[in-house]
Amino acid sequence: MSTIRNTTLSFALLTATLGLRAQDRSAGPADKKYQTEIRSLTDKPVVKKAFQTIIELEPQTLSDHILLTEIPAPPYKEMERARKYAEMLKAAGVDTVWIDNIGNVISKRKGRGGGKKTVVLEGHMDTVFPEGTDVKVVHKGDTLYAPGIADDTRALSVVLTVIKTLEKTGIETDADVLFIGTVGEEGQGDLRGVKNLFTEKGPGKIDSYIAIDGWNRESITHRALGSHRYKITFKGPGGHSSGAFGLANPHNALGRAIHYWSVAADSFSRAPGLRVTYNVGVIGGGTSVNSIPFESWMEVDMRSESPERVSGIDQLLQQAVQRALAEENKMKQRGADLTVDVKLIGDRPSGSLDTTLPLIQRAIATIQSFGSTASLRVGSTNSNIPISKQIPAITIGSGGEGGNAHALQEWWLNDKGYQGIQNALLILLAEAGIAK
Template identity: 75%
Template sequence: MKKIILTAALLHTVMSMYAQDRKGVADKKYLTEIKSLAEKPVVKKAFQTIVDMEPQTIANHILLTEIPAPPYKEEVRAKQYASMLKAAGADSVWTDNVGNVIALRKGKDGKKTVVLEGHMDTVFPEGTDTKVKHRGDTLAAPGIVDDTRALSVVLTVLTAMEKTGIETNANVLFIGTVGEEGQGDLRGVKNLFSDKGPGKIDTYIAIDGWMSAHVNHRGLGSHRYRITFKGPGGHSSGSFGLGNPHNALGRAIAYWCVAADSLTKAPGLRLTYNVGVIGGGTSVNSIPFESWMEVDMRSESPERVAACDQLLHAAVARALAEENKMKKSGANLTVDMKLIGDRPSGVGDTAQSLIQHMMAVITYMGDTPSLTVGSTNSNIPISKGIPAITIGTGGIGGNAHALPEWWVNDKGYKGIQQALLILLAEAGIAK
C-alpha cells in the first residue's frame, strides 16, 4: 500500500471536507440492545461465517469490479449480480424497469421492509480498463471502492444469513441500484420510491464508501444544469459583429461565481458551487454557434441551494442580454437551461432508532461514530422522512472516482459484520 503524506494544504482540504462531521453518542438503551443482539449464538456464528467467507467475498469483489458498469450501461454487471444473489439463496430476484437488481428475502411476519443496498454504476466511461491490479495488499481498479465493494458486502450479508439460518421478522430487500453517480441523478433509488417500486420501504440502509465509523444521516442536496448559449456562428473576421456564445458564457460564469461566492460567506450551512465542464466552438477563426457548461451547487440546506439556483438564472439572463445588446449584426443569441440533476436535501433525526442503532453498532465494534453529510442514495428516503443512512464497507480505500482507485482489505470483515448487525437490529430476529 502506498504511503500517503498529508501536506499542510492537503490536510486543510481534508479537514474542510469533514468540518461538519459530528461525533455521535448512542443512548445506553441502544448500546444494550446491540450488545445483546451481537452476543446471540446465531449472530456470533454469522460473524464467524463472514470471516470464513473472506476469500469468496474478495473473489466476488474482483469479479464484479472487472465487469464495467459505465453510466447508463449497468446491464452486464446487473445480470451477473442478479445470478449471484439468486445463488446466495434469496427467495426471489428480479430486475425492475430502470435496471435495479432486487432480491427479496421474506420475513416471518413481513410487516416491515428493510433495504440493504449498494450501487452498481461507476463514474468511468465505456472502454475504461477495469482489470484489477494486485500490488502487495492493495487491489487497484476504477470503481473498486466506489461502489463495487458494497455489492460484495451486500452479497456476503445475504449468504451469511442463509448459511446460519437467521430468519428476520421483516422482509429484507438486497439491492444493487443503477444511476447513483453523476447524471444518473439517483434514478435507481428514485424508482424504488415511485409507484413502480417494490412497495412500501420502512428502513433504507445504503452502503457507499469505506469509512465504517461514519453514519451518513444528512443528505447533501444539489442542482445541476447544462446551460447552452446558441447563435448563428460564422467567420471570425468576415462575420465579426455577430453575437458570440462564448462571450455570453464567460459573462455568465463570472457573474454567477461572484454572486455565489458572496452567498457562501453568509451565515448558514455550507454551500458550494462549481463550473465543472465547458465546451463548444469549432476552430480558432470561427465564431462559435454554441457554447455550453455544466454546473452544480450543493448544500444540505434546500433554501441555500434554491438561492444559489436563482443567482445562476439571474447571471445567465444578464449575460444573454448584455451580449445581445453588444452585438453589431445578426440574430439574437438564445440560451437553453436544462436541469440535469436534482438531489433533494434532508436531515435524519438522530433520535431515530436506525441512527441510534448504527451508532451503537459502531461503538460495539470498537470505533467512535461520526455523523456525516453526503450526496448518496439515502438522500431520497431521507428527504421523504423515511429512516435512512449510508454506511461504509470497511477496509481502507482511496482515489475514488479516479483511475488509480484502490482498496485494502484491512479487517474488511468488520464492515460486513456491522452491515449485518444494523440490518438485524432493524429487521429483527424471528423467534
C-alpha cells in the same frame, strides 16, 4: 484552420478551507437503550456464529468482489453486471430476484412479520468509468487495484455475504429485507436507480434504508447533500471572425454569466446559514480562433444540505444567465439574437434526519460495540432520496481501507474487511429484528 478541442476548466469559485470530511462530527455515545439492544444482539449465540461465518466466508467474499469488479458497469450501461449480480443473489439464497424497468437488481428475503415492515440493504452497481476502461484487478502485495473496486463494488460483495451468512446460520428476520444493487448513483446518473425505488414502479413500501458506499466503517451519513446541476448553452448564428464581425458572440455571453453568478454567489455563500458551494466545472464550444462560435456551453454544480440554500443560489444562476443574454444581444451590431438553453442535468434533494431515530442510534451503538468512535456526516449518496422523504436512512462504509476513488488507480485493502460486513449485518438485524 485548426480545430480546438473543448477545454475542460475547473473554476473553484468558492474556496472552502474545509472539505466534506471536515463537516463530520463525533456521534457521541448512543442512547443506553440502543447500547443495551446491540449488546443483547451480539450476546446471542446465533449472532456470534454469524460473525464467525463472515470470517470463514472471507475467501468467497473476495472472489465475489473481484469477479464483479471485472464486469464493466459504465454509466447507463450496467446491465452486464446486473444480470450477473441477479444470478449471484439468487444463488446466495434469497426468495425472489428481479431486474426492474431501469436496471436495478432487487431481491427479497421474506421475514416472519407478515410484510408489516420492509428494510433495504443496498450497494450501487455503476462506476464513473466510461465504456472501454480496463477493469482487470491488479494485485500488488495485499492491495487490489482496479477502477471501481472500492466505489462501490465492495458493497455488492458485502450484500452477498450478508445473505449467505443469514442462510448458513438460519437467521430469520421479522421484517422483509430487500437486498438491492442499484444503477445510476454516480454523476449524471443522478440517483436514477434509487429514485425509481420510491415510485409506483418500485418494489413497494420501504420503511428503512441502509446504503453501503465508500469504505469508512466508522462513518454514518444521515444528512443529504443536495445539488442542482445544469448544462447551459448560449446559441447564435456563428460566422467568420472578420467577415461576420458584429454578430452576437455566445462566448461573450457565457463569460458574462460566469462573472455575474460568481460575484452574486460569493456574497450569498458568505451569508449566515448552512454551507453552500458552487462551481463551473466544464466549459466548451467554438470551432477555430478565427470563427465566431455558434454555441458556448458550461456545466455547473451547486450543493448544500439546505434545500433553501440550493434554491437561492440556483436563482442567482438563472438571473445571471438572463442578464448575460440580454446584454450580449443589446451589444450586437447585426444579425439574429442569441438564445440560451438551460437544461437541468442533476437534481439530488437535500435533507437531514434527527439523530435520535432508532436506525441512526442502532448504527452508532453498533459501531461503538466494535470499540470504534462513530462519526455523523453529510454526503451525496443513494440515501439522499429516502432522507429527503423523511424515511429512516443511512449510508455506511463497507470496511477495509481504500483510496483514489474515481481514479484509474483506485485501490482497496482487506484490512479487517470482515468487520465492515459484521457491522452491516448487525445494523440490519437490529433494524429488521430477529424472528423468535
